[in-house]
Amino acid sequence: MERKIVRQWFWVWDFEKEEQWLNTMAQSGWLLDRVGFCRYEFIPCQPGEYTVRLEMRNHDESYLAFMADTGAEYIGRMAKWIYFRRKTELGAFDIFSDIDSRIAHLSSICTLLGTLAGANVAIGLALRSGKLNLLCAVLLFYGLGRIQGKKEALEQSRLLME
Numbered sequence: 045m046e047r048k049i050v051r052q053w054f055w056v057w058d059f060e061k062e063e064q065w066l067n068t069m070a071q072s073g074w075l076l077d078r079v080g081f082c083r084y085e086f087i088p089c090q091p092g093e094y095t096v097r098l099e100m101r102n103h104d105e106s107y108l109a110f111m112a113d114t115g116a117e118y119i120g121r122m123a124k125w126i127y128f129r130r131k132t133e134l135g136a137f138d139i140f141s142d143i144d145s146r147i148a149h150l151s152s153i154c155t156l157l158g159t160l161a162g163a164n165v166a167i168g169l170a171l172r173s174g175k176l177n178l179l180c181a182v183l184l185f186y187g188l189g190r191i192q193g194k195k196e197a198l199e200q201s202r203l204l205m206e
Contacts, residue, residue, distance in 0.1 A: 048074055048086040056153060057187040059098060059125070066096040070129075079120045079127050094129045095137040100153055101126050124156070143202045150195040157188040 050069075054062040066076050066084070075089035076096050097116075101107065101124065108118050108126075115134045119127040130137040140146040161184035168177035 046088055047077070050084045050086065051082050052084060053082050055187060056157065057190040059100070059153075063096065063098050066098070066127075070094045070096055076119055076127060076129060079122050079125075081122060092132060095132050096127065096129045097137060097139045098125055098127050099139050099149065100124045100156070143198055143205070147195055147198050147202070150191050150198070153191050154188055154195065157184050157191065161185045161188060 052062075052065070054065075069076065069084075069086060070089065071092050073088055073091045074086035075094050076084060077087045078085035096119075103121070111118065111128055114130070116128040116130040116137065119129055121127065128137075128139070140149060161181045164177040164181035164184060168174035168181060171177065
């Protein structure tokens with residue numbers, strides 16, 4: 045079977061851009077089949093046949109079984125990111141059913157980024173040559189701010205809907 049391997053980098057806070065790119069690939073006839081660190085393997089498909097979604101989540105077999113029951117196929121995972129695909133003929137495919145689940149997802153990303161940023165600050169301050177860690181912390185805090193902004197916008201939307 046023909047395969048296409050693409051090496052691509054996405055920041056954690058750009059997960060929506062990554063998902064959009066994966067769906068653009070599926071629209072052009074290339075379906076995500078395997079995922080690795082900055083590595084995506086695609087197989088041919090009918091253009092628009094599938095929708096791809098990703099989510100940051102701890103490993104949970106019961107959740108994978110639930111997703112399979114909805115018609116979603118588990119593609120793989122990279123660290124805490126899980127990748128799914130589902131045939132478009134089954135209807136809209138959205139992992140997050142409501143605003144609260146979207147906020148919870150963004151909160152888990154914030155927790156990860158905050159933990160990594162804090163650890164890099166601690167290491168950077170503890171080591172004489174910790175400038176790279178401090179630079180990483182700045183980058184992670186930037187990402188945390190981006191995700192926090194998205195989360196706050198959703199919280200404002202939720203307040204308007206109540």
